Amino acid sequence: MPGGSIYVQQDEKFTGSSPQWWYEKFWREGAQSRRRSRMVKAAVGAVAGFALALRFTLPAPVLYAVALGGVVAGIDWWLDWRAFRATAVWRGRRRGEVITGRLLRRSLGRQGYRVLDGRAIRDQASIDHLVIGPGGVWIVDNESWSPDTEIASYNGRLFFGEKYGTKTAKPLCDAAQAFAELLGRETGIQISISPLMAVHCGMLPRGGSLTAEGVTFLKPRLVARHIRANQKALLDAAQIELLARTAARELQRV
Structure with a gap:
């Protein structure tokens, strides 16, 4: 300009x-x-x-x-x-991480979940949100595609329109593994982290969600519901607090 x-x-x-x-x-x-x-x-x-x-x-x-x-x-x-x-994030008029962060805190804050925004491992991986709660640990990123981009899965492969989606899914899966290894090493709590992608613009299948190549893609309003749907109590209050404190100390803010 x-x-x-x-x-x-x-x-x-x-x-x-x-x-x-x-x-x-x-x-x-x-x-x-x-x-x-x-x-x-x-x-x-x-x-x-x-x-x-x-x-x-x-x-x-x-x-x-x-x-x-x-x-x-x-x-x-x-x-x-x-x-x-609905196209505001794609057009650069709104920030997807702000929208999703607000939805996560509003829906999960009173149910024992901790939400940390903008975290990174130096020179390795960064994510928009880290969610720690009774049902486990998740990382959530935000992305937006053009309104006519169809997000689909064929024979287990992820597609954005006619393009393969591996370059989008693999880094998020790698980030989930890196975060799990760091938190497990520092706390002694062995965890696995599920990667989620909040889709602010683009055409998801009916129902608003899709899982392919290890990543679940959802409309932002469905992310918290997806996390709450895990009814297994994998972590107790002390473990949640330890993981959250460790993440706040060891992970960089971005």
Whole structure:
């Protein structure tokens, strides 16, 4: 960008050639078309409301027509806004790690889980969240792909659209192993760590989750539910506290 530092790499999300920039441009240009479509839908809703009022001999059918038309328009606007907001992390307008961290603390904090954000092993691995609780230990990373990218598994292989996903899954599995080895060595508690990926934008299968190549990919709102679903009490309160203190001491903050 003009006036930017030559020492700081520019983020392509904010350049005129990025998919994100074009997505926002087309979204703005399509506003008038969406308004026209919304007016048509509202008109259909109004006609339906008027017809229903006459069918059931309700008083003031015009009011029912206006009310149903307004409801249809409101729902259509909300669906459009929700679809656009779902791309906010991909567009660089929101930070995925902030969203997921808030969801994890809100859902798990009162159930004996400890959530540590932004942790790393020097020159080896870094992750967005480390979750330690009664059901075990998890690492959670955040990622976002374009809205039309299908995340799928075929014969055990991970795919993002037509591309293999091994380069995304393997580093996260390696990080889980590295974190488990460090925490086990420092605490004497032998643990295994499950890697999770919070997907902020992209097309996951119905249900919002997928497991492939050792990593479970989920919508952010489902991460805490997935962790709580492990009903086995693998760690007691003292072990959770020891692991959390050790992680806070031995792992770098990023």
